[in-house]
């Protein structure tokens with residue numbers, strides 16, 4: 001008797017849902033205005049964020065109607081702005097996977113504009129320690145998206161607070177796992193020119209990468225972190241935004257570790273995927289304020305993908321990220337992701353520089 005791999009259906013639906021949403025975001029990305037809704041805001045949002053959230057929640061509700069969803073956006077702003085809402089509806093109703101079989105698995109299109117708004121608002125779960133909870137960031141790294149850089153469509157499944165499935169679609173990263181670590185996308189941000197990668201992991205089953213191609217149901221390739229023995233040759237990545245991670249502390253940490261390569265600054269969970277496939281080694285996220293709480297949708301998929309690729313992920317105190325305390329990582333502070341063999345050493349220096357020991 002053959003037994004299906006654990007979470008195989010969840011993985012397949014998550015991958016297809018992320019692929020379909022990524023198509024929508026790419027359409028917005030290639031529009032020079034990029035659909036910005038609130039440009040001056042410290043955390044901007046675009047029509048792509050709302051549209052991608054509606055499409056993914058539609059697929060989740062069709063397949064897993066009992067599951068909770070913790071997603072970044074809510075529809076309030078659209079309910080009071082009919083023009084904005086109909087602009088998003090135009091995108092949502094005209095975005096589908098090429099494969100009708102795959103589209104069928106996702107339950108097909110969203111019925112109408114009002115249903116679209118209701119779907120967006122189904123992402124309002126409080127999260128928590130019990131049951132099945134999906135975390136969704138329709139466009140992670142919105143600032144990167146607006147700058148024409150890296151961004152990611154991120155979906156993960158928590159069961160009783162533990163990450164079981166993680167899927168991160170990075171439309172502007174190269175498919176090639178051996179491509180050098182860079183946030184630069186040049187002028188060709190499309191699948192056809194070899195860009196667009198989908199990272200996935202299932203707990204206990206390893207991590208994979210595959211092209212972010214339309215409705216492709218093929219298996220991925222196993223990925224793993226680069227074994228490093230000499231930290232001097234390591235490369236580390238961090239946020240582009242200095243407000244999201246303390247870049248002067250990370251430079252001091254790198255210097256103390258003997259790392260000579262300059263940091264690679266990249267938006268979104270593309271950082272987790274990049275180190276998981278060995279394009280880089282270490283991801284540091286160092287708090288810039290005591291009051292900011294990291295959001296679970298910004299880390300759940302990346303945390304599992306890095307750990308399944310042979311890495312360790314903790315906060316600056318050395319604790320595992322706790323996704324079971326609500327919509328935020330309220331009991332954690334910062335993120336240190338590195339290959340297992342060197343994580344303790346990196347953490348030690350982080351704690352020294354941050355005055356935590």
Ligand SMILES: Nc1ncnc2c1ncn2[C@@H]1O[C@H](COP(=O)(O)O)[C@@H](OP(=O)(O)O)[C@H]1O
Pocket residue numbers: 043072137139140141142143144238239240241243244245266267268269288292294295298
């Ligand atoms: N002060 C802060 N410290 C850390 N992260 C922050 C922050 N303010 C916003 N963020 C989060 O940083 C995410 C982007 O991460 P990165 O800097 O790695 O690209 C944002 O996701 P969105 O772009 O989805 O809003 C947002 O959730």
Ligand SMILES: [Mg+2]
Pocket residue numbers: 137139140141297298
């Ligand atoms: Mg985000």
